Amino acid sequence: EPEVTQTPSHQVTQMGQEVILRCVPISNHLYFYWYRQILGQKVEFLVSFYNNEISEKSEIFDDQFSVERPDGSNFTLKIRSTKLEDSAMYFCASRGRGSRTETGANVLTFGAGSRLTVL
């Protein structure tokens, strides 16, 4: 079954450093997303990306964050200058145009996540 692949699985960084989290979405998918889950809290939407541009972003996704699809297969999330509160599990997700349930809901396929620890 096709998978969304994320690397690294765990990254430890010093506060203020730049971090790039990588994702390989399912190959024929067109819509891409990043979500995060701070330990013990809910999964939160960060950003959605379609047709090489951001289609929606949350208040969390400030100027320190950026996303890119550099080569048609990878989808990256960059945090320019990490803060302690950026420590979380970051999930990439993707969906195709036809990724819908019989009820009409869009169905996202999530990766296993990248755990970011900022010290």
Place this chain on the structure above:
Amino acid sequence: DQQVKQNSPSLSVQEGRISILNCDYTNSMFDYFLWYKKYPAEGPTFLISISSIKDKNEDGRFTVFLNKSAKHLSLHIVPSQPGDSAVYFCAARPLNTDKLIFGTGTRLQVFP
């Protein structure tokens, strides 16, 4: 404010019995509700969904009920199996968006 709440952090059920996971939401501007299941070291996987114009959707052992007047959603699993042990997230999609708002999750443990 659009919020989705799962007030029970955990639930323990005997194999073969019914598991009922609950979810509440705070406004009516959602068009779809979904349940995702998450095993350790894996990402959330889609389980079942319901449109806001429906009140029930069934898929095998899984049934989702939507009570719009109470702003309440529940997932029934019957019969429960040990492999159902996971964290279950309720999620809702606000109208005219492509994002999901998740609850905090309920950890279900099904014991023999």
